Amino acid sequence: MKGSVIKYERDNIDTDVILPGPYLKIHDYNELAKHAMEGIDKDFHKKVKPGDFIVAGKNFGCGSSREHAPIALSYSGVKAVLALSFARIFYRNAVDGAFLLPIEIEEDTYKDISEGDQLEIETSKNEIRNITKNTTYKIKPFPELIGKIIAAGGLFNYKP
Amino acid sequence: MAKTLFEKIWDSHVVEEGNGRSLLYVDRHLVHEVTSPQAFDGLRMNKRNVRRTDLTFATMDHNVPTSNRSLPILDQTSAMQMKTLERNCKEFGIELFDINSPNQGIVHVIGPELGITLPGTTIVCGDSHTSTHGAFGALAFGIGTSDVEHVLATQCIWMEKPKTFEIRVEGKRKNPCAITAKDIILSIIRQIGTAGGTGTIFEYRGEAISELSMEQRMTICNMSIEGGARAGLVAPDEKTFNYLKGRRYIPKNYDKLVEYWRENLKTDSNARFDKSFTLHADTIAPQVSWGTNPAMTVDVTGTVPFPEEYAKGNPEEEKAATKALQYMGLKPGTLITDIELDRVFIGSCTNSRLEDLIEAAKIVKGNKISPKVRAMIVPGSQHVKKQAEELGLDRIFKDAGYEWRESGCSMCLGMNPDILSAGERCASTSNRNFEGRQGSGGMTHLVSPVMAAAASIQGHFVDVRELDLN
Known part of the structure; x- marks a missing residue:
């Protein structure tokens, strides 16, 4: 998985800014995508490209249980969010619907990655390669159940 | 075991x-x-x-x-x-x-x-x-x-x-x-x-x-x-x-x-x-949130914090506090009781039950809301609304200038007609003060129903401990 980085240097990016409340009435996922991150970045939908990664601080996705948040990011083209930590409902929603990969990164990795960096993520090796900076970072492996659901392509394809 | x-x-x-x-x-x-x-x-x-x-x-x-x-x-x-x-x-x-x-x-x-x-x-x-x-x-x-x-x-x-x-x-x-x-x-x-x-x-x-x-x-x-x-x-x-x-x-x-x-x-x-984690109840004062997440809260007798003082040496926290204050349009050092309000919302799944309404009504009774404030009270359910009306609470609120509404999530989350306009500042009994939560550009201060009620009368936050509440 290769893509470039959109970085938000902040903690507690909540689901209300990822996908503001007024848009929860929208059922068309491509329409939802036009409002992704609108709460803190009105230009997000113009700059995001298919395959991009979001890099952010602690407690990404806190707040509401709206699955519209990972859906909006996913349909914008975001393949993974790399954050210092995640709120649990967002994490779970991202995995359940196979919308995007929620990847926990270390503090050093977070600091090293810059806006626009080209990354290659290899979950099988638990590794991120920063092509721009010619370096690699280790990532924590997914817990067993989550790894299996991801491998199956979401909750409904997962057979215990 | x-x-x-x-x-x-x-x-x-x-x-x-x-x-x-x-x-x-x-x-x-x-x-x-x-x-x-x-x-x-x-x-x-x-x-x-x-x-x-x-x-x-x-x-x-x-x-x-x-x-x-x-x-x-x-x-x-x-x-x-x-x-x-x-x-x-x-x-x-x-x-x-x-x-x-x-x-x-x-x-x-x-x-x-x-x-x-x-x-x-x-x-x-x-x-x-x-x-x-x-x-x-x-x-x-x-x-x-x-x-x-x-x-x-x-x-x-x-x-x-x-x-x-x-x-x-x-x-x-x-x-x-x-x-x-x-x-x-x-x-x-x-x-x-x-x-x-x-x-x-x-x-x-x-x-x-x-x-x-x-x-x-x-x-x-x-x-x-x-x-x-x-x-x-x-x-x-x-x-x-x-x-x-x-x-x-x-x-x-x-x-x-x-x-x-x-x-x-x-x-x-x-x-x-x-x-x-242990907290001693006798150390708790009435709380008012000043920032854009529910941990950014201070005693009503306090002041809007300086980011560096709030952050205690953590640069990320300092940045977050600076951004929050910018969004909230607040200056560090301002007394919480000097913050003036445009809106008051009593409602949401946090504080819209009968007791919440009774406590708020004690403060509102016989008073008028500040002319600068638009205040809404949204009972959590039709049953709460009916019980409150049987107690005459609707009259107390309406006489004071409150809007007495039908039940729903209302102004907690900005996805129905009850929203803040950009630049409006609200004392809210809801649960989230995230950016834009109550409407794009709206500024939320999380408080108790008692605090919201007192603020609706005075037009700013007050130390509700000084009021006669019995």
Whole structure:
């Protein structure tokens, strides 16, 4: 998985800014995508490209249980969010619907990655390669159940 | 082996487990119009039924207008979402409390009110404030739409077992009329942080928790998610059993169940928690949030903090505080009691129950709201509204200049006609002060109903301990 980085240097990016409340009435996922991150970045939908990664601080996705948040990011083209930590409902929603990969990164990795960096993520090796900076970072492996659901392509394809 | 309350409820609901995962049985599934449409679509697409229609209940709350219910709904997308829920409930055989039902209300207000919420049960809903039901000693947590579909189809949910986190609130509050359950939970979140409870289930314990009423315990459990925990519990006691007795949906063998609950639903004296935090109730002052997450809170006698002082040497926190103050249009050093307000909102699943309205009415009675302020009161359910009207509370609020509205989520989340305009500053009894939560560019200060009521009269925050509240 290769893509470039959109970085938000902040903690507690909540689901209300990822996908503001007024848009929860929208059922068309491509329409939802036009409002992704609108709460803190009105230009997000113009700059995001298919395959991009979001890099952010602690407690990404806190707040509401709206699955519209990972859906909006996913349909914008975001393949993974790399954050210092995640709120649990967002994490779970991202995995359940196979919308995007929620990847926990270390503090050093977070600091090293810059806006626009080209990354290659290899979950099988638990590794991120920063092509721009010619370096690699280790990532924590997914817990067993989550790894299996991801491998199956979401909750409904997962057979215990 | 000694167990915590959480572990007892968990163990009694595991259907199957192994390899770090558990399949958990769900006793009650609450459904609303916003997070369910795609779940029903999924069922239809895969030709699946709802497994237990008798354990599934639906209502409309998030995008219902709170104005006159005899008028048509102007927002067509909202009307469509409500219509869709109606059609889905009919097709799949689920009981629905629609916009005209006398049982309609915010899902976390009506669950307990109708006796759907019971001690020792597992409850899920496509809403993060499902943690509210933990006040009854139920393991209750919010889920996303994929999980809603999974529970509709199977009545079960996959979980990794969370850790346990004891939150002790010792002693007594100095002035229980002025220092409310809302101030207790805001003080807890202020200290443990918004991610303090990530991956855990809270159990609230101690004298200051035991002495709370059921409605106050709901306020506390409601905001567990704001401290990062998906659920919060209070062990059920006689108050719990009395509160539920005689309510519409309680089982026929209720008294027998009470005997069982009384015996079993408590943490064993030598059980161990993975984490623990203690707060002394006599140190708690009325709280007002100044920032853009619920941990950014200060005593009403305090000032808007300087970012570097708030951050205590953490550069990330300093940046966050600077951004928050910029959004909130506040200058460091400003007295909290000098912050002037445009709007007051009393409502939401945190603080819209009868007791909240009674406490607010004590302050409002015989007064007029500040001419600068627009104030709304939104009862949590049609039952709350009716009971309040029987007590004459509607007159008290209306005479003071408040708008007395129909039940719903209203101005908590900015997805129905009740929203803040950009630049409006609001004292709100809701649960989230995130950027844009109550409307794009709106500024939210989280407070108790007592504080909101006092602020509506004065036009700014006041130390409610100085008011005569008895």
